[in-house]
Amino acid sequence: IAADLHENFVVVSEAIQTVLRREGYPNPYEALKELTRGSGAVTADTFAAFVSGLNVKPEVKAELALISPETFIGVLPPGI
Numbered sequence: 001i002a003a004d005l006h007e008n009f010v011v012v013s014e015a016i017q018t019v020l021r022r023e024g025y026p027n028p029y030e031a032l033k034e035l036t037r038g039s040g041a042v043t044a045d046t047f048a049a050f051v052s053g054l055n056v057k058p059e060v061k062a063e064l065a066l067i068s069p070e071t072f073i074g075v076l077p078p079g080i
Contacts, residue, residue, distance in 0.1 A: 002070065008041050008042060008043075008069065009042040009043060009044060009046065009047040009068070009069055010036045010041070010042040011069045011072070012047075012067050012068065012069055012072045013032045013035075013036050013042075015067045015072050016028070016032060016064060016067065017029060017032055019060065019063060019064055019067075020032075020054075020056070023056055023057075023060055025054070025055075025056060031054075035050050044068075048065070051064045051065060
């Protein structure tokens with residue numbers, strides 16, 4: 001199951017949306033919809049490229065990089 005999770009970062013899209021909303025990012029749902037409904041699985045590399053392309057502060061990018069399918073359990077850790 002760990003391998004399946006690692007190859008399917010789409011499971012953390014709600015967490016990503018939450019952080020982007022908190023930061024006032026415009027249309028976070030739509031940004032993620034475009035990412036998650038594309039062609040193929042959303043992998044760690046796909047996710048990293050998405051985060052890298054976001055117009056947010058470096059601290060927010062670092063925060064988003066900590067979110068992964070292996071660590072996200074439906075509740076963001078304190079500080080995120």
